[in-house]
Amino acid sequence: MENLSTSNLHTDLGRISYADCLDLQMKLVGLRKAGKVGNILLFLEHYPPVYTIGRKADPKNFNGVEVVKTDRGGDVTYHSPGQLVSYIIFNTERDGKRDVRKFVHSVEGVIMDTLRFFGYESYVGEEPGIWIRNPDRKVASIGMAIDGNISYHGFALNITREPIEGFTSVNPCGLDPAVMGYVPLERSAVIREIVRNFADSFGPFNELSRRELMEVVTTLS
Numbered sequence: 001m002e003n004l005s006t007s008n009l010h011t012d013l014g015r016i017s018y019a020d021c022l023d024l025q026m027k028l029v030g031l032r033k034a035g036k037v038g039n040i041l042l043f044l045e046h047y048p049p050v051y052t053i054g055r056k057a058d059p060k061n062f063n064g065v066e067v068v069k070t071d072r073g074g075d076v077t078y079h080s081p082g083q084l085v086s087y088i089i090f091n092t093e094r095d096g097k098r099d100v101r102k103f104v105h106s107v108e109g110v111i112m113d114t115l116r117f118f119g120y121e122s123y124v125g126e127e128p129g130i131w132i133r134n135p136d137r138k139v140a141s142i143g144m145a146i147d148g149n150i151s152y153h154g155f156a157l158n159i160t161r162e163p164i165e166g167f168t169s170v171n172p173c174g175l176d177p178a179v180m181g182y183v184p185l186e187r188s189a190v191i192r193e194i195v196r197n198f199a200d201s202f203g204p205f206n207e208l209s210r211r212e213l214m215e216v217v218t219t220l221s
Contacts, residue, residue, distance in 0.1 A: 004036065004037050004038065004216065004220070005035055005036055005037060005038065006038055007037075007038045007206050008038045008039045008040070008041075008198075008199075008202060008203055008204065008205040008206065009037065009038060009039070009040045009041070009205060009206055009207075009208050009213070010040070010041040010042075010043065010191075010195050010205045010206075010207055010208070011040070011041070011042055011043070011207070011208045011209065011210060011212075011213045012043045012044070012188075012191060012210070013042055013043065013044040013210050013213075014044065014045070014210065015044070015045050015046070015047040015081065016044050016045075016046065016047070017046065017047065017048065017050075018046050018050045018052065018068060018079065019068075021042070021044060021046070021087070022070075024042075024217065025042070025087055025089065025152050025153075026152075027217050027221055028040055028042075028089045028152075028217065029089055029147055029150050029152050030221070031217070031220050031221065032089050032090075032091065032150045033147065033148055033149075033150050036220045037216070037220070039088075039089065039090040039091060039202055039205075040088075040089040040090075041086060041087075041088060041089075041194070041195065041198060041205065042085075042086065042087040042088075042089070042154075043084060043085070043086050043191050043194075044084075044085050044086075044087070045079075045080070045081045045082070045083060045084065045085065046079035046080060046081075046083070046085060047080070047081055049078065049079060049080035049081070049166055050068055050078075050079050050080075051065055051066065051067045051068065051076060051077070051078050051079075051166075051169075051170060052067060052068045052069075052070050052072075052076070052077060052079065053067045053068070053069055053070065053075065053076045053077075054070055054071075054072045054073050054074035054075055054076075054077075054143050055070075055071060055072065055073060055074075056073065056074060056075055057069075057074075057075045057076055058075060058174060060171070061075055061076045061170055061171040061172075061173075061174050062076040062169075062170045062171070065169050065170055070143075070145075070153070071145045072143035072144055072145045072153035073142075073143045073144055073145065073153075074128065074141070074142070074143035074173055075171075075172070075173045075174050076170045076171070076172060076173070077141050077143065077156065077170075077172050077173065078163060078166040078167050078169075078170065078172065079156060079163070080162060080163045080166050081162055081163075082158070082159065082160035082161070082162025082163050082182075083156050083157065083158050083159065083160075083162070083163040084156070084157045084159050084187060084190055084191070085154065085155070085156045085157075086154045086155055086156075086157075086194060087152060087153060087154040088107065088144070088151050088152070088153075088154040088155075089150065089151065089152050090103070090150070090151045090202070091149050091150060092146060092149050092150070092151050093149040098149050100146055100151075103151065104142065104144060106201055107142060107144070107154070107155060108124050108130065108142065109197075110194060110197040110198055110201075111130045111140050111142075111155060111157065111194075112124075112130060113197045114190065114193045114194050114197055115130070115132070115139075115183065117193050118183065118185055118189075118190075118193070120132050120139075120183055121133065122139070122140075127173070127175060127179075128141070128142065128173050129141045129142060129173065130142070130155075130157075132181065132183065135181075136179070137179060137180065137181025137182075138172075138173075138175065138179050138180055138181060139157060139158050139180075139181050139182055139183050140155055140156065140157040140158070141155060141156050141172070141173065142154070142155045143155075157183070157190070158180070158181065158182035158183070159182060159183060159184065159185045159186075159187060159190060160182060160184065161182055161184075163180075163182070164180055164181070164182060167180040
């Protein structure tokens with residue numbers, strides 16, 4: 001394997017609890033800040049299902065629902081199997097400058113390019129997230145945080161119908177839950193295309209298994 005401090009990495013964690021994954025994210029953020037690892041893409045599905053709220057959450061949007069508070073952007077959302085989540089632990093500084101808005105736009109572009117590859121034209125509308133047309137449905141949610149120059153949290157793309165029912169208990173990102181939709185896609189194919197699109201902007205990525213990534217974290221922490 002190449003030098004970990006300069007290599008971009010991606011790992012499919014499979015199913016993992018929100019708490020365990022958040023702990024892993026924060027360890028990786030620390031390693032990225034210290035220059036011990038390169039940019040990292042995590043892919044996963046959250047199990048057990050969970051509702052999370054971001055920094056701008058309005059309690060009216062999740063009244064009576066048990067939620068996990070986070071420091072990401074955005075309001076309330078839902079995570080469950082059937083939804084592909086990608087957490088993005090990247091250095092957002094490019095050419096000596098940090099432009100968070102540009103970085104988030106690049107993430108939106110990756111999602112839209114991925115959907116286009118599979119035949120779905122998508123857009124970023126006035127409301128947050130990535131949408132498809134006919135009918136207009138929100139299929140991906142984005143919520144990120146920045147520590148220094150390092151991003152974490154990321155996006156969630158509904159690739160089966162399974163998550164949709166969970167959104168009916170809240171107003172996701174302040175929206176009517178009826179706007180939530182999905183794109184029926186094969187998980188591993190979506191991951192390959194997302195990695196390819198990130199590589200176009202950030203350079204090639206090496207794949208690590210979940211076990212290999214955990215060994216890296218244990219060794220370098």
